[in-house]
Amino acid sequence: NLPAEVMIVIANWPEKRANHWQALLKARAIENQSFVLGLNRTGVDGNGIEYDEAFSVLFDQDGNEVPFEADKGLLLWELDYERMSILRDWRERFPALKDI
Numbered sequence: 001n002l003p004a005e006v007m008i009v010i011a012n013w014p015e016k017r018a019n020h021w022q023a024l025l026k027a028r029a030i031e032n033q034s035f036v037l038g039l040n041r042t043g044v045d046g047n048g049i050e051y052d053e054a055f056s057v058l059f060d061q062d063g064n065e066v067p068f069e070a071d072k073g074l075l076l077w078e079l080d081y082e083r084m085s086i087l088r089d090w091r092e093r094f095p096a097l098k099d100i
Helices: 015-032 081-093
Strands: 006-011 035-040 057-059 069-071 074-076
Touching: 006 015, 015 035, 015 057
Parallel strands: 006 035
Antiparallel strands: 035 057, 069 074
């Protein structure tokens, strides 16, 4: 029974509260020792509230933002073998999830 290595969180955080959204995602990544991908809606809703895709983000287990590439309106993140190995090594050296 292995813990999740990547969490995906979808939301509707408006542009003016983007800092709150990113702070919460970063905290989830650190506390769960996992990658956390926050995918926010885009555009303008029926109430005229603006949402910006730039506030979608991927954080690693240390709360560092993982860079992305933009391609034809898509945001692309790569979780390669090296990144996953760093995550697994971190969990072995600091087994906080065993305290749950």
